[in-house]
Amino acid sequence: MPLVADRIVPWPQVKPYDKQSVPVPGTKRPGQSAHYRNGIWGLIDEHTPNSLVSLDQLFNDGLRIGKDREFLGYRPVISTNPLKFAPAYTWLTYGEVDLRRRYLGSAIHTLFQKGDLVGGEYDTVGIWSPNRPEWQIIDIALQSYNKVGVSLYDTLGKDSVGTRTNFFINHAHLSIIFATSEHISTLLKLAPKLSTVKMIVCIDKLPSEAANLIREWSEAHNLKFKEFSELEAEGKANLLQPIPATPNTVASICYTSGTTNKPKGVVLLHKNLAIATQSNLYGLELPDHAILLSYLPLAHIYERVCELCTIAVGGRIGYFTGDPLRLLEDAQILKPNFFPSVPRVLNRVYQAAMVGGSVPGLKGTIFKKALQAKLERLHATGESKHAFWDRVVFRKVQAVLGGQVQLVTSGSAPISSEVMDFLKIAFSCEVAEGTYGMTENAATCCKSWPNDPTASGTVGPPHPVNEIKLLDVPAMGYTSDDKPNPRGELCVRGANCFSTYYKDENNTRESVDEEGWVHTGDVAEIDQRGRVKIIDRVKNIMKLAQGEYVALEKIENIYSSNPIVSQIYVHGDGLQSYLVAVLIPDPILLSKIASTLQDKKVSPGDAAALAAACKDARVCSHILSTLTKEAQRNGLKGFETVKRVHLSLDPFTVENRTLTPTMKIRRKDAYNKFKVELDGLYSLGEPSKL
Incomplete structure (x- = not known):
């Protein structure tokens, strides 16, 4: 029986950052890219020595x-x-x-x-x-x-x-x-x-x-x-x-959250979950x-x-009290080393820190200088630590999670490169966008490497257990022959991937092909260093009146990194040429905007005043302008940019059926909730160019 330590595979002394994944010779075919495998470890499976299989x-x-x-x-x-x-x-x-x-x-x-x-x-x-x-x-x-x-x-x-x-x-x-x-x-x-x-x-x-x-x-x-x-x-x-x-014993039926229709039961075998775990032990440093x-x-x-x-690895798991309002209290008592998280939480950490640091006077100046110094060092060397600035400025951010975090992972949805870079320097530890994955591959597909100076914005190369390829998406203009990098729908294969939905042959056939490739529905680009970058969605796309395709989830994720955005639902109508949105603003920032524009003090706790501000055309115009700048900064095309916005203090929640249990927007239910307001935005006619 192998030693437990044998299952943990350390990084090599020198990481090949320029070849994080490599194409398999002879696998390129018309309409699809070559197959790519991990640039260090190749492809592992249940037959690899010392691998977990149950x-x-x-x-x-x-x-x-x-x-x-x-x-x-x-x-x-x-x-x-x-x-x-x-x-x-x-x-x-x-x-x-x-x-x-x-x-x-x-x-x-x-x-x-x-x-x-x-x-x-x-x-x-x-x-x-x-x-x-x-x-x-x-x-x-x-x-x-x-x-x-x-x-x-x-x-x-x-x-x-x-x-x-x-x-x-x-x-x-x-x-x-x-x-x-x-x-x-x-x-x-x-x-x-x-x-x-x-x-x-x-x-x-x-x-x-x-x-x-x-x-x-x-x-x-x-x-x-x-x-x-x-x-x-x-x-x-x-x-x-x-x-x-046995490796092929069924371990779990894990239901997807069902953003558009009824949930699907993903049948996961012991080997799917065990080999996914094994793959995550490659390069794990805790x-x-x-x-x-x-x-x-x-x-x-x-x-x-x-x-x-x-x-x-014989570690400890400390459970929070069940109350999100006590999460930080739990963290400060537990002092975790590993903090798996999601963009909706990490975006709020980023927004709170940036608002707290963007103050006038000496405090704000020191924060900006520390931020600039650490970002320059990160982008030049990949190093996230700094003896002086960590002690003077960022230890306060680190203390929010107990002060001992060594690994933060972001999963379940995309997160902006700006937020990722900030988290790396603020927590002075490995912050990985990943593992990128889905229920169908046991949350394991790609993962960024530590100390990679330009990793933010990518999800890294494929895991050791996976090989990936890209399929052409002609309707959206993505092909595996695109220059400088191949683009297309990301497909993944490996011992961690499922083979069937429970009692659902139709969806199984749509998701898994005869060669065992799982079609993710994400459009990706494989850059010249072999890293995957998620750039669009095949699923949940819609076509505007002029024939342009837009991926609404991608657009929402870009806007969500702005501090004013607490929640956002972007809506498109196939008979219209532009997008509109419902935005739930951050109450603290909304109160500051309203106070400035209305020339009177508006408190973050004054619900009536905030509701009135949401109806103020000046406030709406200011926030829309902020969104437009965010869109331009992230390279959104004109037709992908929200042209009108409705502000509301009535959030999307699981209770009102506008969010899934995993906090993703239920598009149909979200539209029905704000149908009058969204249709009203379109009834105003096409806006003039911004």
């Missing part, structure tokens, strides 16, 4: 590093009224989690064996819970006893809980669901529509009165109800040895017993793979 193997690696090492951490509640959490983290060790996964796995397997639980094509088990230690214990138990985990989005809005949860449960044929106490009543109300469910398990400890009441309510629907500790006790009394998985701060939803593949990497 998830139970991965957990055992973490366990072998030390069963007494801290593993899963949380802040206990010490008061419910008012809600208050302990000032320190409490930890479960690897050894304790090992025992609990055996107890839980034994109980679940026995229930399926006895016929108390009845699987469909697979023995599926649902998890409906926010991030917490029990989520990971359940998932590890399922991996260890050949069960298939199905995570339900904990962030579903009230309006969509019934329909979407009902769909997930019946589609995946769930017969047992682990849920936190706040979801139990929802499940019982849905019970008449849940034809497959036989048992509900409450993850939380309940008062005996409440537990008895729920038990009676469950029995009325012919459902069995158990508490988490009760199921663990049953497994402890009838302990079974873990069942080794301290011994590193800490990850877990706050991104575990129903989303990106967070799951980040946590799997942490487990594989």
Whole structure:
């Protein structure tokens, strides 16, 4: 059995920054580029020596590093009224989690064996819970006893809980669901529509009165109800040895968030997730017993793979309290080394820092000088540290996340190169746009290399587990023969990639071709250093009246890097020649703009005054001008630039069904919400040239 250290592959002493990926000779064909592979490590798969090929193997690696090492951490509640959490983290060790996964796995397997639980094509088990230690214990138990985990989005809005949860449960044929106490009543109300469910398990400890009441309510629907500790006790009394998985054992059905239509269930094998984790261990540089701060939803593949990497190296995972307003407090107590994040969070960090630093006087001057000095050094050498400016200026930014962060990753959506550069110099650590990926390739496709002076704006070369190619998109004017660099739809292949959507042959055929290439829907360019740059979208594009194609998500991402933008929805009509938008402004910056233009003090907390400012033509014109400058600075074409904007204080949320659980815009629902206002912008007629 290989040593755990053998799975971590270090960077070579000299990185070939000029050849980060290389074309495979003889693979160029008409209508597509050559196949590109990682410039250092080539292509790995499940047959590569010392590679992880199953998830139970991965957990055992973490366990072998030390069963007494801290593993899963949380802040206990010490008061419910008012809600208050302990000032320190409490930890479960690897050894304790090992025992609990055996107890839980034994109980679940026995229930399926006895016929108390009845699987469909697979023995599926649902998890409906926010991030917490029990989520990971359940998932590890399922991996260890050949069960298939199905995570339900904990962030579903009230309006969509019934329909979407009902769909997930019946589609995946769930017969047992682990849920936190706040979801139990929802499940019982849905019970008449849940034809497959036989048992509900409450993850939380309940008062005996409440537990008895729920038990009676469950029995009325012919459902069995158990508490988490009760199921663990049953497994402890009838302990079974873990069942080794094969690489091709199904591990999870992970549902996409569904921005345009019903979600798709991505069937992920043990090897898909294990080899994706292995690929992320190439070049991973974290301290011994590193800490990850877990706050991104575990129903989303990106967070799951980040946590799997942490487990594989015997690291620690500290879960946030569940309240976004306490996230920074959690970070300052936990002091994480690894902070997986998303652009919507990192953009706010950037905006807050820039607003805080852009003040008059000596403080603002020092901030600008420090910023300029570090950016020049970054672009010249790739070095993100500076002994003087880190101590004088940027340690305050670093302290926001606890002061010990060594790796920040940005995933799930594009982020601007300006924001990436700032984050690198502000946190003085590796900040990677990636891994770039999707549910269908286990969040693993490309990743930028550390200390690359010009990496920002790219997602780096393909991972060691992947090869990529570009397909021509004639309708959008992108070809693999474009100069100076090939362009086209990005396709990816590798042992981490899925092969089927659950019970969905049509979408499977559209996404995966006969050679195993997954078509991502992203348009990319491969630059002369072998790095991938995402430049457009094939999916979710629309054609304006004059025949020009526009990728609305790309445009939204560009505008979102501006501090005034809290949220933005860009809308196009095929009968019109220009774009319009709904913008939810940052209240602090909106108050400053309104105060200046209206010549009176407008407070960020004065909702009525801010609402009035949103209707002020001067304010709208000023913000539109700001957006136009942002568009020009990022090279948007005239037809890609928003020409009219509606300001609103009514945000896009999961609750009002305008956001997916992974915080992406639901375009149809967003349009319906602001249909009157958007149609009103178009009714004004075509604007004059700006």
